[in-house]
Amino acid sequence: MLTVPERAGTAGSAVGAAAFPSTIDEVMDMTVSWPGALLLAGGTALMAQVDAGRLWPAGLILLERIEELRGVWFGEGEIVLGAATTCADLTHADVRAVLPALAQAARTIGSPSLRSRATLGGNLIAGRRAGEEYVAPEPGRDLLPVLVALGATAVLRAPDDWRQISIVELYARDGGVDLRPGELLTAIRIPLAGGLQGFMKVAVRGGAARSVLTLALAVDLDARSTTCAVGGMAPMAIRVDHPGQWLAEHVDWAAGAIPDPGTYPIFARLVAEGLTAPSKAGPAGWSTAGVPDDYRRRAAEVCARRALVRALPPAGWLEQVARYQQRAEFLRHAAAVERMERGLPQQPPVPLTANGFTSVFTSSQGTVPQ
Numbered sequence: 001m002l003t004v005p006e007r008a009g010t011a012g013s014a015v016g017a018a019a020f021p022s023t024i025d026e027v028m029d030m031t032v033s034w035p036g037a038l039l040l041a042g043g044t045a046l047m048a049q050v051d052a053g054r055l056w057p058a059g060l061i062l063l064e065r066i067e068e069l070r071g072v073w074f075g076e077g078e079i080v081l082g083a084a085t086t087c088a089d090l091t092h093a094d095v096r097a098v099l100p101a102l103a104q105a106a107r108t109i110g111s112p113s114l115r116s117r118a119t120l121g122g123n124l125i126a127g128r129r130a131g132e133e134y135v136a137p138e139p140g141r142d143l144l145p146v147l148v149a150l151g152a153t154a155v156l157r158a159p160d161d162w163r164q165i166s167i168v169e170l171y172a173r174d175g176g177v178d179l180r181p182g183e184l185l186t187a188i189r190i191p192l193a194g195g196l197q198g199f200m201k202v203a204v205r206g207g208a209a210r211s212v213l214t215l216a217l218a219v220d221l222d223a224r225s226t227t228c229a230v231g232g233m234a235p236m237a238i239r240v241d242h243p244g245q246w247l248a249e250h251v252d253w254a255a256g257a258i259p260d261p262g263t264y265p266i267f268a269r270l271v272a273e274g275l276t277a278p279s280k281a282g283p284a285g286w287s288t289a290g291v292p293d294d295y296r297r298r299a300a301e302v303c304a305r306r307a308l309v310r311a312l313p314p315a316g317w318l319e320q321v322a323r324y325q326q327r328a329e330f331l332r333h334a335a336a337v338e339r340m341e342r343g344l345p346q347q348p349p350v351p352l353t354a355n356g357f358t359s360v361f362t363s364s365q366g367t368v369p370q
Contacts, residue, residue, distance in 0.1 A: 017059040031182040042117040083121030101197035145216040148229035175235020195219035198307040243270035268305035
């Protein structure tokens with residue numbers, strides 16, 4: 001069992017001491033023997049409140065050395081994400097291949113340096129607890145709508161037991177995180193489905209900024225279902241089920257397409273009408289509290305329509321894409337023949353590989369041939 005470290009802060013410091021457990025069991029021991037300490041992973045949200053003087057913890061239990069909490073596991077019919085997995089890790093190609101909407105959402109969070117520290121668990125549970133008053137801007141929780149749409153399950157570890165609940169049950173009705181004393185979020189389990197996913201975000205400015213509204217849409221072709229979740233309209237993400245139930249009768253599931261283009265605006269309008277505007281701002285926090293509810297509803301309608309077009313294209317669209325690809329291939333060969341007939345160089349001035357042009361990637365030192 002770990003011993004609680006002695007106070008190690010300077011005079012006036014908001015944090016008294018810090019501990020560095022290396023296993024989940026050690027964390028559980030410390031939550032029992034050191035009840036006044038706070039758990040800290042990336043620290044991008046919590047330390048801002050500590051530095052501002054809003055939080056005065058007795059100490060910090062740092063989770064950065066616990067390898068059990070960080071990683072991605074591909075199981076039978078599901079993918080498991082460790083709670084300390086960073087947002088940068090969520091944008092990896094392996095995750096993008098199976099959870100594209102989650103990768104898109106992670107890419108919109110902060111700057112690259114912040115994403116390298118911010119964690120999945122921190123994005124979900126940072127902020128106030130259930131029943132507490134608002135003392136600081138709530139975190140954006142941009143990952144939450146995606147997890148709600150995908151039907152994710154939160155895995156929690158307490159000193160004496162494990163608990164697995166739907167991601168929606170992780171929050172109380174007031175939007176506060178509903179964790180039991182001493183509980184630690186260890187992982188998120190996401191069932192894999194056969195279908196496209198999409199994530200869209202409307203922010204206070206361009207680029208990776210605090211969100212006004214977020215929307216996630218997931219299509220399961222095998223189950224013939226479409227799930228939509230919206231963030232920014234309430235203290236937690238709202239799952240809107242009625243539009244998906246209506247849409248099920250208007251999709252050609254065998255082709256994965258929508259025959260009638262008029263389906264898109266109707267679905268989008270149903271999503272916007274299904275949102276309930278609360279008296280308080282949603283998880284976007286104070287910086288977007290003045291955004292009118294009508295604007296959020298309109299933004300939700302636009303995002304829902306665009307997300308559905310990407311996930312379930314109009315009938316015949318895939319054939320058009322194939323024709324465009326054939327046309328592009330024809331133009332490539334025609335250009336090669338023309339250059340040969342005119343005696344022009346056939347290869348561009350780049351390094352070549354056995355298969356043709358070399359691929360390149362951008363590093364901190366510039367563009368480097370692979």
